[in-house]
Amino acid sequence: MFDVPFGPELINGQTVSLLIFFIGVFGLVTQRNIVKTIISINVMDVGAILFLITVNVRAGDVPPVGESDFLRMADPLPQALMITAIVIGISVSAVSLTIFISLFRKHGTSDWSKIIKRIESR
Amino acid sequence: MPLYLFVIGPVFIATVGYFLPRIWFKYVLLTSQLVLLGMAVSLVVDVRAAGTVLQQVGGWAPVVGIALRADLLGSAMVLFTTLIYLFLIVFSFRKQYTDNMFQFLFLVIQGVTLSVFLSQDIFNIYVMIEVMTIIISVLIMWKRGKQALYDGTLYLLINLAAMSFFLLGVGFVYRSLGVLNFQAMTERVAMISDTRSLVMPYALLMTAVGLKAAIMPLSSWLPHAHGTPSAPSIVSAALSGLLVKVGIYMFIRLREIFAAAILADEFFLVVGAVTAILGFLIAITQRDLKLILAYSTVSQIGLIMVGLNSGSYEAFWGGVYHILNHGVFKALLFLTAGAIAKEYGTKDINRISGLFARMPIVGTATVLAILGIIGTPFFNGSISKYLIQTGFDGAHETLIYVINFGTTLIFAKYSTILFGPRRDRTVPRDPFVAGSSIAMAALCIVMGIAARPIVNYLFAVDVTVEGAFYLDKFVAFGLTVAVAAAVYYFLLRRAAFLRTIREIRFDFPNIALLLTAFFALLSVYVYMFVA
Structure with a gap:
């Protein structure tokens, strides 16, 4: 069960994307700055998107564009879905950052724990 | 159509x-x-x-x-x-x-x-829930109060993080099953021989859905999002009555899809029980009208989860029926709480009294909703709670009594606002507020009295509500209310330790840590004991 091959074949889309995802989770848990939290969520999103794009991809696949060879084409469905996910990711970051700006203007800090203290001390 | x-x-x-x-x-x-x-x-x-x-x-x-x-x-x-x-x-x-x-x-x-x-389509649902998250956070912050801005940001970011888990889960589903359609997923899950390959998608999706449904380690965002002081009352009502049910609905669907390979009912039964009990324990300590209701929502979600995961047919449909019932009376309670707060100019439960004398219609609607939520015989809450209870016997039945006792205790506290001397202030009454409140209160009674035909028709399930059960229920119900009122009046009314519990707040990194820990726990549990 544990004989994982440590070699170049380990560096594929899936392991890298999982690594990116959990780096994002790490940032989420450790960072106290709200901007860094937003960045961490972005990193997690990127990891998940990379994972979906590399699902079912074999070496030598061509992009599913135009009249390329039907049999060597990469799976088009995840790619179509991930365009949506990327767009959602952009809008989500934009909304989060906008909300962060108004939060910062009201509370004057970008630190989660300081905001809590300021709310409680009222 | x-x-x-x-x-x-x-x-x-x-x-x-x-x-x-x-x-x-x-x-x-x-x-x-x-x-x-x-x-x-x-x-x-x-x-x-x-x-x-x-x-x-x-x-x-x-x-x-x-x-x-x-x-x-x-x-x-x-x-x-x-x-x-x-x-x-x-x-x-x-x-x-x-x-x-x-x-x-x-x-x-x-x-x-x-x-x-x-x-x-599970990806379509991912997109829809993202849209919902963004809009709800904007509505929470609608009046731009200081507290509301913080609560809205917390709600937005923790839900976005959970939806990243969901997206990665969708990726794993596509890798293992090759489809994103619920029907096709159910069929292919049954064909998979190595069920351990489904542990990751299951754990990722269930963590995200668990946060949406606010089960216990993941529920610390809910009370402040639902009960934030300056959010419009219909937003709070929609959140607590309706939108938190989206998480529970997704839980039911995903549980069905993975049932052939992974069925972690015991895990979620325990989680549900913990949610229900901790929910009411924290609710009792609150002083803000809306926060009491929000923590009571957490407790009720726990009860629904207990019903859904009991493994019994009646209790499952009791849980589903409780989703609808809870939606009606909790939305009504939030709406009336908004009206009360506006009339009295405060949300502090200690400064509100004499509701009956001052706002008779809203007061009546509040009473009917309270009677519904504590499971008074002939009201809707009693039916779903009774159905959930039939799924358990012996020691486990005590659990349901404890949860119901907790709910009664919360509302023993809440109902202190009803009585007291009248202090006059003439405010023009809003007929729409009164009409809507009374209609929802009436629905509480209708869904209780006509429960059998309603459940039978909506879910095509014939639930047997025995004839003699009402007699038992009256006695049990009377005892519960009496004990809860006594406990509240003599033990909790002036207890100082409540204040310390009330002021525990998690900041974002802690909530994210709980999310990660829940994911790790669920995946290890499923890997070791289920798959």
């Missing part, structure tokens, strides 16, 4: 209405809600008469494109959503904050929620 009308309809009306004068938009909104309610009723009738409705959107082949499907559960949830929305919109008819933008966003949420209940 084309199912996509339920999704496109509200969004279309919202877009057109946005450009109309405000008062026109209000009438358009009211009419559209009546039409939608009619459509939902006819959908429910159709599904009962002719079976599940399945439609492919955009003319794609089955499984490839997005399918909309209305089955017993889905159509019941559609009816429930449109009904609650009608009450909310009538309630807010004369409110000042409902400008065109607010109504636009509020109506878009309805379309999105309906599409979650109808869609069969």
